[in-house]
Amino acid sequence: MSEPQIFPVPQDxxxxxxxxxxxYRKMYEASIDNPEGFWREHGQRIDWIKPYTKVxxxxxxxGDLHIRWFEDGTxxxxxxxxxxxxxxxxxxxxxxxxxxxxxxxxxxxxxxLHEEVCKFANVLKAQGxxxxxxxxxxxxxxxxxxxxxxxxxxxxxxxxxxxxxxSPDSLAGRIEDCASNCVITADEGVRGGRKIPLKANTDKAxxxxxxxxxxxxxxxxxxxxxxxxxxxxxYEEAKAKVGADCPxxxxxxxxxxxxxxxxxxxxxxxxxxHTTGGYMVYTSMTHHYVFDYHDDDVYWxxxxxxxxxxxxxxxxxxxxxxxxxxxxxxxxxxxxxSRSWEVCDKHGVNIFYTAPTALRALMxxxxxxxxxxxxKSLRLLGSVGEPINPEAWLWYYNVVGEGRCPIVDTWxxxxxxxxxxxxxxxxxxxxxxxxxxxxxxxxxxxxxxEGKELEGATQxxxxxxxxxxxxxxxxxxxxxxxxxxxxxxxxxKYFTGDGCRRDEDGYYWITGRVDDVLNVSGHRMxxxxxxxxxVAHAKVAxxxxxxxxxxxxxxxxxxxxxxxxxxxxxxxxxxxxVQWVRSEIGPIASPDLIQWAPGLPKTRSGKIMxxxxxxxAENDFSNLGDTxxxxxxxxxxxxxDNRQNKS
Ligand code: WT7
Numbered sequence: 225m226s227e228p229q230i231f232p233v234p235q236d237x238x239x240x241x242x243x244x245x246x247x248y249r250k251m252y253e254a255s256i257d258n259p260e261g262f263w264r265e266h267g268q269r270i271d272w273i274k275p276y277t278k279v280x281x282x283x284x285x286x287g288d289l290h291i292r293w294f295e296d297g298t299x300x301x302x303x304x305x306x307x308x309x310x311x312x313x314x315x316x317x318x319x320x321x322x323x324x325x326x327x328x329x330x331x332x333x334x335x336x337l338h339e340e341v342c343k344f345a346n347v348l349k350a351q352g353x354x355x356x357x358x359x360x361x362x363x364x365x366x367x368x369x370x371x372x373x374x375x376x377x378x379x380x381x382x383x384x385x386x387x388x389x390x391s392p393d394s395l396a397g398r399i400e401d402c403a404s405n406c407v408i409t410a411d412e413g414v415r416g417g418r419k420i421p422l423k424a425n426t427d428k429a430x431x432x433x434x435x436x437x438x439x440x441x442x443x444x445x446x447x448x449x450x451x452x453x454x455x456x457x458x459y460e461e462a463k464a465k466v467g468a469d470c471p472x473x474x475x476x477x478x479x480x481x482x483x484x485x486x487x488x489x490x491x492x493x494x495x496x497x498h499t500t501g502g503y504m505v506y507t508s509m510t511h512h513y514v515f516d517y518h519d520d521d522v523y524w525x526x527x528x529x530x531x532x533x534x535x536x537x538x539x540x541x542x543x544x545x546x547x548x549x550x551x552x553x554x555x556x557x558x559x560x561x562s563r564s565w566e567v568c569d570k571h572g573v574n575i576f577y578t579a580p581t582a583l584r585a586l587m588x589x590x591x592x593x594x595x596x597x598x599x600k601s602l603r604l605l606g607s608v609g610e611p612i613n614p615e616a617w618l619w620y621y622n623v624v625g626e627g628r629c630p631i632v633d634t635w636x637x638x639x640x641x642x643x644x645x646x647x648x649x650x651x652x653x654x655x656x657x658x659x660x661x662x663x664x665x666x667x668x669x670x671x672x673x674e675g676k677e678l679e680g681a682t683q684x685x686x687x688x689x690x691x692x693x694x695x696x697x698x699x700x701x702x703x704x705x706x707x708x709x710x711x712x713x714x715x716x717k718y719f720t721g722d723g724c725r726r727d728e729d730g731y732y733w734i735t736g737r738v739d740d741v742l743n744v745s746g747h748r749m750x751x752x753x754x755x756x757x758x759v760a761h762a763k764v765a766x767x768x769x770x771x772x773x774x775x776x777x778x779x780x781x782x783x784x785x786x787x788x789x790x791x792x793x794x795x796x797x798x799x800x801x802v803q804w805v806r807s808e809i810g811p812i813a814s815p816d817l818i819q820w821a822p823g824l825p826k827t828r829s830g831k832i833m834x835x836x837x838x839x840x841a842e843n844d845f846s847n848l849g850d851t852x853x854x855x856x857x858x859x860x861x862x863x864x865d866n867r868q869n870k871s
Pocket of ligand 1: 634
């Protein structure tokens with residue numbers, strides 16, 4: 225492997241940033257040598273109602289697994305995001321909302337945010353929602369989505385945001401799993417000029433969820449939707465009936481703040497549960513240092529609030545820091561591929577945080593759409609969600625940032641709550657494609673498949689040796705699944721599911737998932753979920769799904785499908801199956817390639833040999849390994865002959 229180019233820290237960054245290289249090293253060492261002392265100090269960066277005296281109470285022991293931070297402190301997350309800024313920043317813009325159409329935007333100050341969130345909280349109370357209730361939020365990217373989340377936090381209800389691109393079935397599964405009694409949605413969403421029937425989807429989902437007693441509907445498009453008497457209320461009407469006074473509920477540090485469903489290698493999506501105190505400390509601290517957020521910066525994270533990036537780095541982290549955070553309803557290619565940069569110019573964005581898949585899609589359009597914008601305000605660029613290939617990194621750096629802006633490639637997960645491995649812009653020399661070094665308090669370890677810790681420059685399974693405040697606490701309703709998924713394969717450590725290389729400088733290079741989880745355009749998808757959607761189709765007998773390299777999406781979805789006896793493969797059926805998966809899970813799960821497989825390669829005990837299927841999908845069958853243990857070695861030749869990815 226050739227030595228990658230190194231981009232040293234620009235001097236003005238080293239001078240101005242919260243941490244230069246020296247400060248990073250000192251703080252990192254302190255955080256590892258004495259985690260208790262380190263977090264006792266930094267836990268104070270947020271406002272507590274009752275200060276904590278205890279800092280860390282964690283056991284990764286399978287028999288008694290628990291993770292508690294600041295456990296005797298009390299606080300309220302929404303008060304940390306809003307009320308505490310009212311004394312000095314009431315008229316500062318908290319949220320810049322940029323609509324799908326470039327003519328549509330809005331600025332919300334901290335004072336206005338306070339009033340909106342209090343009113344939304346009072347609407348929830350009027351609907352009978354109490355502390356501890358689970359509220360499902362199925363919303364487009366409009367300010368009311370942020371108000372709804374913060375309103376839940378204000379009254380101590382636990383929000384579960386479901387991405388607006390998920391199907392009615394996926395929504396129903398998530399409502400049922402956490403026994404939500406309330407859904408907040410909108411009539412329709414708008415993205416890239418197209419409408420998304422959120423209320424109609426909700427109605428369909430609720431046919432399966434009779435326990436939902438209240439649906440609050442925000443008007444976004446004014447489209448025609450059905451309202452069910454006694455269950456559905458228009459937000460605007462309910463809001464007109466409540467006051468703007470709503471004191472924040474005093475929550476324990478370990479009270480749940482939210483549940484967010486994410487895909488694993490097996491089974492249904494898991495309800496990742498985050499609690500209040502540690503999450504607020506960790507997201508605000510990472511936002512502060514990784515983005516080097518200063519008080520007058522305009523910060524834009526392009527994620528959707530339906531994903532953890534939206535929770536931690538559009539909402540909770542930035543607002544806890546009193547930031548101006550931009551929320552964008554649309555897509556980067558509408559009305560033109562210049563949109564992202566036009567938005568940067570229009571609002572004077574200084575910090576821009578996006579996903580490699582978006583960059584690759586824009587890269588394809590050439591430099592023209594970028595170059596016709598100024599981008600003078602940009603100071604720092606960020607990347608998240610999947611490994612960024614060096615070509616995309618260099619394009620981001622040279623074309624978008626004109627060589628002026630450091631790039632922070634931030635590695636983390638829904639489970640981690642916040643960023644674990646990332647450069648700090650004033651401290652870390654950059655190597656394109658590397659997430660570089662751990663954040664304060666994070667101790668990455670690489671282990672081999674037997675769990676042996678590997679030293680020095682090496683490659684292995686990425687684990688984290690000890691807890692950090694933003695870590696998930698459990699799988700909602702299934703603590704055993706939490707233990708089994710993350711703490712069993714390598715006892716005593718948190719296993720991330722990612723493979724990783726560490727180079728001679730101690731830099732980390734994430735190589736992607738080592739389990740059956742796909743990363744399609746930065747969205748996580750379990751192969752098992754797509755398989756179970758496929759086999760739910762009446763004509764399908766069996767299905768196996770794997771990922772393959774995809775130029776834009778990072779990974780594409782490749783499905784091997786065995787039809788029932790008597791069913792004939794056809795182009796029409798292929799389209800029908802793609803459509804089927806879209807409607808079962810959502811558009812993000814659409815198979816890119818479907819191969820008709822008369823048989824799947826199985827061991828004599830009936831286990832599907834995914835390794836072989838992956839190789840064929842990657843169009844690399846030079847080295848299929850030992851196929852002699854297969855029950856019917858002949859199927860492999862058929863699969864190779866009829867492979868769909870002949871690139
Ligand atoms: C998985 C987590 C992090 C919030 C959004 C995704 C991959 C994430 C990076 C990165 C390489 C990355 C990992 C991880 N991933 N960021 N900077 N470099 N890989 O959260 O849906 O929970 O997915 O995304 O494979 O395990 P998520």
